[in-house]
Amino acid sequence: MFAKQLQKYFFTVVVLASILLVYLWYKDYSFSSSPLEEKHQLSILKKQQELKVLAYRNFKIKKEFPLIVSDKMSAQRFGMTTYDRNKNIIIHLNKKRFKESSNYMINDVLPHEYAHAIMFYFKDFTNENSGHSKRWQNICKQLNGLRCDRFVNHEDILIEKTNPFK
Numbered sequence: 048m049f050a051k052q053l054q055k056y057f058f059t060v061v062v063l064a065s066i067l068l069v070y071l072w073y074k075d076y077s078f079s080s081s082p083l084e085e086k087h088q089l090s091i092l093k094k095q096q097e098l099k100v101l102a103y104r105n106f107k108i109k110k111e112f113p114l115i116v117s118d119k120m121s122a123q124r125f126g127m128t129t130y131d132r133n134k135n136i137i138i139h140l141n142k143k144r145f146k147e148s149s150n151y152m153i154n155d156v157l158p159h160e161y162a163h164a165i166m167f168y169f170k171d172f173t174n175e176n177s178g179h180s181k182r183w184q185n186i187c188k189q190l191n192g193l194r195c196d197r198f199v200n201h202e203d204i205l206i207e208k209t210n211p212f213k
């Protein structure tokens with residue numbers, strides 16, 4: 048009798064675990080195959096507006112920098128700012144990273160990248176700390192950035208490269 052109950056119990060556990068697994072697969076699949084969730088898109092827009100106002104107030108910059116949320120960036124990267132041969136300044140955010148920490152992406156990474164965009168706008172292409180110079184740090188802070196650390200151990204700017212993901 049007890050053995051039978053135990054069997055039933057295990058059976059239930061296995062079924063529930065399988066359902067959970069399928070659900071997680073599905074969630075993963077639907078996340079990677081759909082555009083960014085609407086609430087994240089709205090938060091990005093809101094933050095972009097805020098950054099635009101700060102850029103104008105502190106640096107007299109009227110220009111808007113295009114922003115692309117991409118799922119083609121390598122998983123280690125959060126964001127990247129590129130300056131291409133046609134002098135386009137583009138901010139890229141890694142879509143894969145929104146899944147775990149959208150707040151961090153919007154309030155930390157976006158102002159960090161925006162500061163790189165402003166550096167490019169000023170034609171400052173310094174190599175110092177892979178672009179994280181004292182000037183960059185000051186710009187980042189004036190954009191109310193939360194991550195204006197100069198000694199980041201990653202490279203997140205690309206200058207005059209055609210494919211930013213290589």
Ligand SMILES: [Zn+2]
Pocket residue numbers: 159160163178179199202203204
């Ligand atoms: Zn950076």
